[in-house]
Amino acid sequence: MNDQVKVLIGTQWGDEGKGRVVDVLAKDADVVVRFQGGANAGHTVIVGGKKHVFHILPSGMLYPGRTCVIGNGLVIDPDELRREIAELDPKPESIGVKLLISYAAHIVMPYHKKFDALAEAARSANGAGAIGTTGRGIGPCYVDKYNRVGIRAEDLVSPSILEKKLRVILNEKNPILEKIYGAPALDFDELYGLATQWGKFIEPYLGDSSLEIDSAISSGKRILFEGAQGTLLDIDHGTYPFVTSSSCVSGGASIGGALGPGRFGRVIGVVKAYCTRVGEGPFPTEDLGETGERLRANGAEFGATTGRPRRCGWLDLVALNYAVKVNGIDTIALTKLDVLSGIGALKVCHAYELGGKEHAYFPGLATILHDAKPVYRDMPSWDADISRCRKFDDLPKEARDYVRFIEESASVKVGMIGVGPGREDTILLDI
Numbered sequence: 001m002n003d004q005v006k007v008l009i010g011t012q013w014g015d016e017g018k019g020r021v022v023d024v025l026a027k028d029a030d031v032v033v034r035f036q037g038g039a040n041a042g043h044t045v046i047v048g049g050k051k052h053v054f055h056i057l058p059s060g061m062l063y064p065g066r067t068c069v070i071g072n073g074l075v076i077d078p079d080e081l082r083r084e085i086a087e088l089d090p091k092p093e094s095i096g097v098k099l100l101i102s103y104a105a106h107i108v109m110p111y112h113k114k115f116d117a118l119a120e121a122a123r124s125a126n127g128a129g130a131i132g133t134t135g136r137g138i139g140p141c142y143v144d145k146y147n148r149v150g151i152r153a154e155d156l157v158s159p160s161i162l163e164k165k166l167r168v169i170l171n172e173k174n175p176i177l178e179k180i181y182g183a184p185a186l187d188f189d190e191l192y193g194l195a196t197q198w199g200k201f202i203e204p205y206l207g208d209s210s211l212e213i214d215s216a217i218s219s220g221k222r223i224l225f226e227g228a229q230g231t232l233l234d235i236d237h238g239t240y241p242f243v244t245s246s247s248c249v250s251g252g253a254s255i256g257g258a259l260g261p262g263r264f265g266r267v268i269g270v271v272k273a274y275c276t277r278v279g280e281g282p283f284p285t286e287d288l289g290e291t292g293e294r295l296r297a298n299g300a301e302f303g304a305t306t307g308r309p310r311r312c313g314w315l316d317l318v319a320l321n322y323a324v325k326v327n328g329i330d331t332i333a334l335t336k337l338d339v340l341s342g343i344g345a346l347k348v349c350h351a352y353e354l355g356g357k358e359h360a361y362f363p364g365l366a367t368i369l370h371d372a373k374p375v376y377r378d379m380p381s382w383d384a385d386i387s388r389c390r391k392f393d394d395l396p397k398e399a400r401d402y403v404r405f406i407e408e409s410a411s412v413k414v415g416m417i418g419v420g421p422g423r424e425d426t427i428l429l430d431i
């Protein structure tokens, strides 16, 4: 296995525990690269009992001497980024951590957040149904990127280009705001002033991420690409339209991280031992009863970004097999196995029932998923506290069987098991 360049992605609807797995893997990485998404992400890392939540920054910021890259595929809210940097403890400069922001990353402007809220309200009002976005302006910012009217990080430090771009944008957006939404128009001076001030803050971090990653690889350094969100929230491969607006799958690492696909090695899929989702959209194994409540309580399933309670249910192997295929996953990082201790009757979904027939494959037609009924297999459960287990053989037989069953069903080895939220609460196998 080529372990010089690894890609880590979420296999479900986000919040699989990517941040904590990145933190474990960053020990053996020199460069950690975020490649998509923005402040919609919330990646939790707990070290020595202290909790850190990363939104835009890569989760490798806590390791001395690392280079952390915010790739071209991201959409950055500079106010949020400034807050994150200010709150970092230890300070990056005190532990020799270098932060590099791609010139080509896009900037979330205040009007993107406004449009996010207005579009959600309109979708609710006209019966189409809200997506339940995080309200961070993600969708509207990516729309502007693909419409070629986005503001890139490089524009914040080029006053004349910034001015031209903003004038074009305001000409387009103000009539929409005023005439369609009945909202106040945007003020050029206010936006220009804010963007210029952001430019001063961001300038020291700006650089060419492609060059940085390429020269790191040439000098034998190890790179870890950190995905945000998850496969089922991917704009192409997720449960559209209840998805985010970026490419969360492993292929997205190539585009948003500026590295050719042939140069990637191991692909790690993070799998929560059960399943959660925040926001709207189909979720075949969702449990609206007591089991769902128990998973939420035992797993502390509340959003790291919005604080919303997460919808909970059993592990979905149909979706996992799909994620394995779409991402080319070589290794599974299984998280939150400890949450299943004492859960009582334990189930996994191995097929969907659709129109009276059993399907082992994730349906290609997104709309069908709303009607998919999970077909469960009962699994032997265990009561013992496993949070102090550090070797696979320390686990109770039923927990080992659960892990082996996932491996067999997905035809992929489990390389790491999370038995608690802390850095040390980890069983390392081969990852």
Ligand code: GDP
Residues within 6 Å of the ligand: 010, 014, 015, 016, 017, 018, 019, 020, 041, 042, 043, 044, 045, 046, 299, 300, 303, 304, 334, 335, 336, 337, 338, 339, 417, 418, 419, 420, 421
């Ligand atoms: P991410 O967005 O994929 O990085 O995941 P989040 O940080 O949003 O959510 C994962 C939550 O589960 C966080 O509160 C983590 O601290 C916690 N967590 C991660 N791994 C484990 C684990 O193995 N066991 C337990 N009990 N909690 C975990």
Ligand code: IMO
Residues within 6 Å of the ligand: 010, 013, 014, 015, 016, 040, 041, 042, 043, 131, 132, 133, 134, 135, 136, 137, 138, 139, 227, 228, 229, 230, 233, 242, 243, 244, 245, 277, 278, 279, 280, 304
């Ligand atoms: P991490 O990286 C879980 C969900 C939102 C909503 C949909 C679209 O922490 O796993 P958006 O604001 O992106 O336009 O919202 O996607 N969503 C997430 N759910 N974890 C995340 O990130 C998410 N980022 C977005 O709840 O349903």
Ligand code: MG
Residues within 6 Å of the ligand: 014, 015, 016, 041, 042, 043, 044, 304, 305
């Ligand atoms: Mg999260």
